[in-house]
Amino acid sequence: MSVRETAAPDAIPAAHADTRYEMVVGLEVHVQLLTRTKAFCLCATNFGAPPNSNVCPVCLGLPGALPVLNERVVDLALRAATALECRLHETSVFARKNYFYPDLPKGYQISQYDRPLATEGHLAIENAAGEATSAVRITRIHIEEDAGKSIHDRFAGASAIDLNRAGVPLIEIVTEPDLRSAAAAGAYLRTLKQLLEYLEVSDVNMEEGSLRVDANVSARPVGAATLGTKTELKNLNSFSAVERALDAEFARQCDLLDRGQRVVQQTMLWDAGSSTVRPARSKEESHDYRYFPDPDLPPLVVSADRIAQIRRHLPELPAARRARYRSAFGLNAYDSEVLTASKSLGDYFEDAVRAHNDPKTVANWVMGEVRAALNASKREIDQFPVRPADLAELLDLLARDTVSGTAAKRIFALMIESGRGAAEIAQREGLLQVRDDTALRDWIEQVVVEHETEATRCAKGERKLLGVLVGFVMKKSKGRADPRRVNQLLAERLGV
Numbered sequence: 001m002s003v004r005e006t007a008a009p010d011a012i013p014a015a016h017a018d019t020r021y022e023m024v025v026g027l028e029v030h031v032q033l034l035t036r037t038k039a040f041c042l043c044a045t046n047f048g049a050p051p052n053s054n055v056c057p058v059c060l061g062l063p064g065a066l067p068v069l070n071e072r073v074v075d076l077a078l079r080a081a082t083a084l085e086c087r088l089h090e091t092s093v094f095a096r097k098n099y100f101y102p103d104l105p106k107g108y109q110i111s112q113y114d115r116p117l118a119t120e121g122h123l124a125i126e127n128a129a130g131e132a133t134s135a136v137r138i139t140r141i142h143i144e145e146d147a148g149k150s151i152h153d154r155f156a157g158a159s160a161i162d163l164n165r166a167g168v169p170l171i172e173i174v175t176e177p178d179l180r181s182a183a184a185a186g187a188y189l190r191t192l193k194q195l196l197e198y199l200e201v202s203d204v205n206m207e208e209g210s211l212r213v214d215a216n217v218s219a220r221p222v223g224a225a226t227l228g229t230k231t232e233l234k235n236l237n238s239f240s241a242v243e244r245a246l247d248a249e250f251a252r253q254c255d256l257l258d259r260g261q262r263v264v265q266q267t268m269l270w271d272a273g274s275s276t277v278r279p280a281r282s283k284e285e286s287h288d289y290r291y292f293p294d295p296d297l298p299p300l301v302v303s304a305d306r307i308a309q310i311r312r313h314l315p316e317l318p319a320a321r322r323a324r325y326r327s328a329f330g331l332n333a334y335d336s337e338v339l340t341a342s343k344s345l346g347d348y349f350e351d352a353v354r355a356h357n358d359p360k361t362v363a364n365w366v367m368g369e370v371r372a373a374l375n376a377s378k379r380e381i382d383q384f385p386v387r388p389a390d391l392a393e394l395l396d397l398l399a400r401d402t403v404s405g406t407a408a409k410r411i412f413a414l415m416i417e418s419g420r421g422a423a424e425i426a427q428r429e430g431l432l433q434v435r436d437d438t439a440l441r442d443w444i445e446q447v448v449v450e451h452e453t454e455a456t457r458c459a460k461g462e463r464k465l466l467g468v469l470v471g472f473v474m475k476k477s478k479g480r481a482d483p484r485r486v487n488q489l490l491a492e493r494l495g496v
């Protein structure tokens with residue numbers, strides 16, 4: 001097709017398009033599985049190894065080399081399929097997906113075609129209140145191997161091939177065209193990513209390509225029952241790229257339909273720089289893969305026992321954990337969502353609650369101070385120097401009024417810096433709350449002298465100045481005075 005036909009659309013207001021057309025989206029997500037070795041050979045899968053160092057005759061496709069299935073791949077794929085409530089098929093078949101590309105040394109990818117591992121699942125999507133509002137149907141989940149990587153931007157005038165990724169195990173999770181907006185697609189992807197992270201089937205690292213998304217999108221007049229012609233969006237390397245690309249492609253299609261033109265079924269590439277889509281060259285979208293069963297691999301048979309075993313060992317999933325935080329800890333929907341955002345943050349929170357049994361206070365600290373410190377240091381919770389028991393020790397001091405709220409925040413900062421315990425720091429830095437009346441009266445006398453006007457007015461009945469004077473005493477004590485006792489003693493002193 002000509003470039004003109006698929007050029008960027010004239011700017012049309014999205015709202016205009018929205019009222020007349022409905023967006024229909026289905027997603028294909030490739031997930032790199034968390035295995036130490038590749039799908040059909042013993043090469044390592046580690047990201048960032050020197051180019052072409054993790055290769056062997058099998059993944060290079062040398063003549064006579066035979067693939068042997070890594071059983072860990074099957075376990076992880078089954079775990080994902082079980083959590084997505086799919087129908088698991090006792091027998092599935094590996095097929096060869098044939099195409100030529102320089103980063104595919106065998107000339108085919110081992111995949112599954114007409115007999116995939118699992119079909120007919122679904123994933124529930126929750127709203128902000130933690131209620132499941134919709135379910136996206138999963139069409140299929142199949143196992144396949146990854147291709148190598150072509151590198152076009154490293155050497156002037158030449159492309160390079162790195163085959164470390166060739167043969168790395170993937171699952172592809174395909175949805176029905178159930179999504180109706182870019183935001184819904186984003187919500188599905190975030191929910192899916194979190195689920196996969198909880199299941200520990202993938203490191204879900206998008207920057208390293210562990211999670212890759214292709215989107216099929218079409219537009220149809222609102223109220224129409226049949227689907228419009230779809231295009232496939234590729235080159236989407238973040239969830240926000242998926243959302244923006246869907247909106248751009250939908251607007252382009254609406255514009256074509258408005259002008260009475262037809263949408264051509266083709267692959268579109270997202271260009272994040274210009275926020276536009278452009279058609280892929282036809283070479284990049286050959287669909288005639290001539291699948292046939294791989295004669296080197298027997299059908300994959302999974303026993304009912306194995307499936308039952310997988311089911312028994314499923315971890316608590318994000319939705320169940322959020323529900324438990326609401327019911328067992330009395331947290332609201334928002335707090336439950338934030339604290340379960342990653343499995344490790346939830347584990348941290350629960351370990352701290354085990355040591356300091358006040359879920360609401362622990363939640364506030366984890367969501368506030370802990371997360372702020374993580375953001376500031378760009379660290380993950382696993383590497384955070386203040387461990388749950390350390391945080392609990394600090395919150396114990398705070399709960400017993402041994403340290404003030406202000407002092408606790410200071411101590412927390414020093415705990416991160418020094419790795420020392422809360423009590424030790426409080427002692428060392430003189431941050432223990434002072435309740436000794438002699439010391440408190442001493443500070444009060446100084447403040448009464450230094451702020452004579454306020455003290456006199458307060459004594460004459462302007463009681464609201466008491467708080468101001470308490471503030472001065474707190475400042476003088478560098479936050480160590482017990483504010484309640486200061487309040488009492490100061491009121492006595494001024495006779496109010």
Ligand SMILES: [Zn+2]
Pocket residue numbers: 038041042043054055056057058059060167
């Ligand atoms: Zn290999």
